[in-house]
Amino acid sequence: MRHYLSLIVYLAICLLIIVIFQQNWLNAYIQIVMMFIGINIMLSSSLNLINGYMGEFSCGHAGFMAVGAYTASLLNMGLFTTSSIFGRSLFIGPQYSVFLFPVTLIIAGFCAALVGLLVAVPSFRTRGDYLAIITLAVNYIVKSSIENIQEIGGARGFMGMRQVVNAMNNVINIPWLMIWILAFAGTSIIALKRFVGSTYGKGVIAIRDDEIAAEIMSVNTQRVKLIAFMLSSGIAGIAGGLFAHVIGYINPGTFTIMKSTEIMVMVYLGGMGSLSGSVLSAVLFTVMLEFLRPLQLFKWVLIPLLLIILMLFRPEGLMGNRELSDVFPGLRRFFPSKEY
Amino acid sequence: MDIQSFFQNVINAFQWGSFYALIALGYTLVYGVLLLINFAHGDIFMVGAYIGFFVATFLLGTYAIHLPFHMPHLVIFVATLVITMILTAGVGVTLERVAYRPLRRKGAGRLYIVITALMAGLILENGNLALLGASRKAFPELIHDTVYKVAGVTFTNNWILVVLATLAVFLFLETIVRKTKIGMAMRAISFDRMAVPLMGIPIDTVIVFTFILGSSMAALAGVLFASAYPVLEPYMGAMIGWKAFIAAVVGGIGEIRGAFVGGFLLGFIEIFVAAVFPSTFRDLISFGILLVFLSFKPTGIFGVARAQKI
Numbered sequence: 083m084r085h086y087l088s089l090i091v092y093l094a095i096c097l098l099i100i101v102i103f104q105q106n107w108l109n110a111y112i113q114i115v116m117m118f119i120g121i122n123i124m125l126s127s128s129l130n131l132i133n134g135y136m137g138e139f140s141c142g143h144a145g146f147m148a149v150g151a152y153t154a155s156l157l158n159m160g161l162f163t164t165s166s167i168f169g170r171s172l173f174i175g176p177q178y179s180v181f182l183f184p185v186t187l188i189i190a191g192f193c194a195a196l197v198g199l200l201v202a203v204p205s206f207r208t209r210g211d212y213l214a215i216i217t218l219a220v221n222y223i224v225k226s227s228i229e230n231i232q233e234i235g236g237a238r239g240f241m242g243m244r245q246v247v248n249a250m251n252n253v254i255n256i257p258w259l260m261i262w263i264l265a266f267a268g269t270s271i272i273a274l275k276r277f278v279g280s281t282y283g284k285g286v287i288a289i290r291d292d293e294i295a296a297e298i299m300s301v302n303t304q305r306v307k308l309i310a311f312m313l314s315s316g317i318a319g320i321a322g323g324l325f326a327h328v329i330g331y332i333n334p335g336t337f338t339i340m341k342s343t344e345i346m347v348m349v350y351l352g353g354m355g356s357l358s359g360s361v362l363s364a365v366l367f368t369v370m371l372e373f374l375r376p377l378q379l380f381k382w383v384l385i386p387l388l389l390i391i392l393m394l395f396r397p398e399g400l401m402g403n404r405e406l407s408d409v410f411p412g413l414r415r416f417f418p419s420k421e422y
Numbered sequence: 423m424d425i426q427s428f429f430q431n432v433i434n435a436f437q438w439g440s441f442y443a444l445i446a447l448g449y450t451l452v453y454g455v456l457l458l459i460n461f462a463h464g465d466i467f468m469v470g471a472y473i474g475f476f477v478a479t480f481l482l483g484t485y486a487i488h489l490p491f492h493m494p495h496l497v498i499f500v501a502t503l504v505i506t507m508i509l510t511a512g513v514g515v516t517l518e519r520v521a522y523r524p525l526r527r528k529g530a531g532r533l534y535i536v537i538t539a540l541m542a543g544l545i546l547e548n549g550n551l552a553l554l555g556a557s558r559k560a561f562p563e564l565i566h567d568t569v570y571k572v573a574g575v576t577f578t579n580n581w582i583l584v585v586l587a588t589l590a591v592f593l594f595l596e597t598i599v600r601k602t603k604i605g606m607a608m609r610a611i612s613f614d615r616m617a618v619p620l621m622g623i624p625i626d627t628v629i630v631f632t633f634i635l636g637s638s639m640a641a642l643a644g645v646l647f648a649s650a651y652p653v654l655e656p657y658m659g660a661m662i663g664w665k666a667f668i669a670a671v672v673g674g675i676g677e678i679r680g681a682f683v684g685g686f687l688l689g690f691i692e693i694f695v696a697a698v699f700p701s702t703f704r705d706l707i708s709f710g711i712l713l714v715f716l717s718f719k720p721t722g723i724f725g726v727a728r729a730q731k732i
Contacts, residue, residue: 139533141540204713208720211459215671216716218664219709226706339664343540350537379552386541386548393541394524397534 089272096264103257113260115372117328120263121321122364124270126348127357128317131310133346134354135278137290139214140201142221143318143345146194148337149224150319151326154190156234158183158246158327176249183250184262187323194319195312197224202311206304209293221342228334239333243326263324270317275357277313286310287355347389352399359401366400426574431697432690433577437650439689440588444643445666446673446681447595448636454612454676455632456526458535462517462543464663466637469546470510470644471561471654472554477509478502478562499564499649506645507638514637515630517542523626543663550656561652584646591639592682599678604631612676665692668712674725683723 099116102108108116125143132140160172162179174182200220205213229237250258277283285306288296297303326332344367352363374381392399407413445467452460480487481498493501521538568579599605607628610618619625647662648654669688673680688708695707 137533139536200713204717204720208716211453211675212671212716212720214459215668216713219668219712222664222705222709223713226702226709230700230702230706339660343544346537346540379548382548383545383552386544389541390521390538390545393530393534393538394528397525397528397530 092268096261096268099264100257100261103260113257114328115368117260117263117324119365119368120260120267121325121328122345122348122368123267123361124317124321124324125345126352126364126367127271127274127360128314128321129345130349130352130354130357130360131274131278131286131314133349134356134360135283135286135290136307136310137354138205139210140217140314141214141339141342141346142201142217142219143315144337144339144341145217145221145224146198146315146318147322147325147341148228148332148334149197150187150190150194150322151332151337152228152234152240153193153319154186154323155240155243155326155332157186157189159242161186162249163242163245177253179246179249180253180258183246183258184265187262187266187320190323191316191320194322195316197319198312198315199308201315202308205307205311218339221337221339225334225337235333237334239331239335241331243332244330247327247330259324259327263328266320266324270320271357271361273313274317277310278357282306282309290355347385350389350399351392353401353404354399356399356401356404358406359399359404362406363400427697429573429575431693433575433581435690435693436686437581437584437689438693439686440584441643441647441662441685442666442669442688443588443682443685444591444639444646445663446670446685447591447678448640449667449670450673450675450678450681451595451608451632451636453670454678455608455629456522456535457532457612458522459539459667459675460636461536461539461663461667462546463636463640464659464661464666465543465546466510466514466517466659467640467644467647467663467666468550468654468656468659469513470506470637470641471648471658472550472559472644473509473513473641474502474506474645474648475559475561475654477505478564482562484562495564495566502564503642503645507641510641510644511634511638514633514640518630518633523629543660547656547660554656556656559654561648561654563652564649580646580650584650587642587646588682591642592678595635595639595678598635604628608632665708668709672712672715672722674722677722677724680722680724 103113125147129140129143132138156168157172158179160168161174161182162176164173197220200223201213201217204216208216228234234240247259278286285296285301285303288299288301289303289306293303322337329336348363348367349360351367352359352361371381371385374384377384396402401409445463448463448466449460452458452463478498481493481501483492521542522535525535525538565580565583569576570578597605599608607618607623608631610621610623611625611628615625665688666685669684670681671684672687673682673684691708691711692704696704699707
């Protein structure tokens with residue numbers, strides 16, 4: 083029973099949120115902010131696997147997000163609506179959208195993971211600054227490729243995902259998007275937590291501390307890196323797919339280095355190598371962005387300034403390599419962490 | 423592509439590559455000494471261009487106050503160049519003092535300094551946008567364009583200026599780093615950060631000197647860029663800064679020769695890609711080449727892999 087307490091608590095919170103959404107107790111603005119919180123949790127925790135646990139400096143996370151966003155949107159538009167791109171060739175009817183929506187998201191995650199190979203394979207030979215530039219290049223390559231495919235809108239972007247959401251709502255009218263965001267965010271956190279606790283996760287941490295020593299100690303560094311990069315980019319892809327459906331409009335300009343920086347800020351705010359830190363900072367950062375909205379342009383002066391001050395006085399971030407259960411040991415009574 | 427347009431593209435590539443080379447220098451100098459990627463450097467280039475704009479318009483008497491005397495445009499250009507380089511060096515040194523040095527003193531990891539640099543760049547960009555507004559500034563024409571035509575290939579006096587300035591900077595920096603005492607100190611710090619202070623070398627002075635060199639070269643690039651492409655906007659430094667960083671990495675970061683070769687190489691690649699393919703493919707192909715290049719030779723052209731000890 084106690085082993086499942088955290089899961090039960092999470093499910094209870096999910097149920098509460100879904101009921102709140104269903105009854106429309108909160109206005110649409112707060113609902114969208116809550117959806118962004120869920121998406122940002124996925125993004126920051128997946129980037130934390132690379133930047134925090136593996137100690138690499140990946141600054142192109144938005145690229146994977148873009149792949150996921152475009153794949154999911156294209157698939158959904160083709161399957162459930164008569165879009166201008168596919169016509170009726172893929173069309174199977176809007177009534178199936180309820181079942182197939184998560185499937186398309188997972189496919190989007192796979193595609194993003196495949197693009198993640200572009201980073202993973204060079205990472206066998208390069209580290210640190212050179213790998214940072216490779217991730218950056220991948221971000222630009224993805225953005226630039228999308229801009230050059232005129233069939234999916236090119237630089238003008240691509241819209242109509244709202245129709246897919248409406249199609250789901252026409253079948254059963256419950257807040258589908260929030261449900262899937264909660265489901266995927268929860269699953270990815272559990273997956274990441276178990277991954278980090280597994281032998282592979284220990285391998286990831288060993289690579290951060292010393293790659294050569296890890297190799298000598300029989301860590302299959304290539305395999306570990308491959309899996310870590312693909313897992314991270316896959317989750318980012320799913321988050322991108324959800325993001326596209328919340329916004330209802332995507333263009334390549336959304337997924338620039340600016341977006342990647344935003345995700346990085348969340349990771350470093352929360353603390354490297356701390357999943358609960360990432361979750362916490364994703365919530366904090368998203369809410370902070372909304373509160374700072376009246377400042378308009380100065381928002382983007384203030385946020386970097388905050389981060390610089392954070393780096394000066396608390397460089398390890400909010401949590402810094404510790405989980406919530408390390409900060410509050412009392413929590414362990416209720417949520418025992420399993421030894422893998 | 424016939425032979426004439428080929429040579430025309432070579433000419434263009436030299437100018438384009440010069441800008442990359444000048445900015446890549448700043449990355450490479452700071453990296454060579456501190457092993458720090460100064461991601462704010464592209465934005466220092468932007469700040470340089472803006473400072474150049476204000477100095478030039480002030481000296482022309484078209485900004486703020488009307489000056490009681492008139493100077494010839496060439497004098498204004500040289501004065502703008504010098505004043506801008508000094509002021510921008512001040513910006514770079516301030517950045518080092520305010521953001522990087524406290525972190526270094528605390529012994530924070532390199533990664534934290536890199537993040538600080540990234541954030542400082544964002545502050546410069548968005549602070550500029552918030553203070554000066556989104557309207558673009560037109561850089562005044564200080565040197566009247568004279569077009570020369572040799573065997574069907576055209577180039578301007580601006581082109582000559584840019585390429586000559588780049589070559590001069592290359593020779594100047596090579597001399598400083600290879601032949602002078604402070605250059606020796608710079609190389610020593612890059613070789614062993616721990617032992618250098620024990621030898622009585624003032625580390626902070628050397629680092630400040632490095633930032634002065636890098637920032638003033640970025641300012642030079644900024645003013646030259648602005649007189650070649652006279653439209654200034656707050657995000658102009660972001661993309662060109664990243665590209666210059668790529669140039670520095672391809673050349674082998676930390677090597678001055680590498681920055682120049684990488685800059686010109688990237689310039690050539692971009693110009694020729696734009697000449698053969700649609701110009702929207704430019705970023706795609708230049709980044710793709712970078713990706714392939716780094717997968718096969720991760721240390722860049724001149725870079726030497728450092729031996730790792732356990």
